[in-house]
Amino acid sequence: MLTAFVNINSSAQVRVTFDVVSAETGSEEGAPVSAGPNPIAPEIKELAWGAGSFIVFLFFMRLFLVPKVRKGMASRYESIQADHEYASATRDGAKQDVSRYESAIAEIRSEAARRLETARQTLDKERQEKVAQVNAQIAQRRAAAEAEVAAARAAAQSQIVTAVGAVTTRATQIAVGVSPDAAIVSRSVQQAMEGTRS
Numbered sequence: 001m002l003t004a005f006v007n008i009n010s011s012a013q014v015r016v017t018f019d020v021v022s023a024e025t026g027s028e029e030g031a032p033v034s035a036g037p038n039p040i041a042p043e044i045k046e047l048a049w050g051a052g053s054f055i056v057f058l059f060f061m062r063l064f065l066v067p068k069v070r071k072g073m074a075s076r077y078e079s080i081q082a083d084h085e086y087a088s089a090t091r092d093g094a095k096q097d098v099s100r101y102e103s104a105i106a107e108i109r110s111e112a113a114r115r116l117e118t119a120r121q122t123l124d125k126e127r128q129e130k131v132a133q134v135n136a137q138i139a140q141r142r143a144a145a146e147a148e149v150a151a152a153r154a155a156a157q158s159q160i161v162t163a164v165g166a167v168t169t170r171a172t173q174i175a176v177g178v179s180p181d182a183a184i185v186s187r188s189v190q191q192a193m194e195g196t197r198s
Helices: 044-126 131-176 182-197
Strands: 002-008 014-020
Touching: 044 131, 131 182
Parallel strands: none
Antiparallel strands: 002 014
């Protein structure tokens, strides 16, 4: 190793001297230099304390934290599963309501057709004698049948609107997490049903 000393005299002369230090001994006198402790390498007791702390922390995590996390995950899974089962049960109930509505409409239509056929047969039998009376009876019977059909349709439609509104409200509540406004849900269901009828 070279060390340079620069002396500047008053007469502006520069004198440079080099001192040569021995690389083997580390000093000018030739005394050996010890390596000393490594500041980066940890000591054995530091490694032991770190390993012990890690093992204790791992033990407490395994004993207390992991069961709580697993319990929370199982609870969340059960809650989601219950919500799915409730939604599918509600959907199945709504499908049953729709099928009952359709069967009621079919029965009412067959009843109306049967009544119309009866009225036609009566009209054929008494047409020549009582044309005016038969026409009045047919009109009354048609009005009654249509009123029954309209009443049954209105009753079934209100049940369907209620069921579909409940399903929509619950599905929106599950999907978004917020309960929607009942007026908006009712209006949307009414519009959707009017669109399917037209």
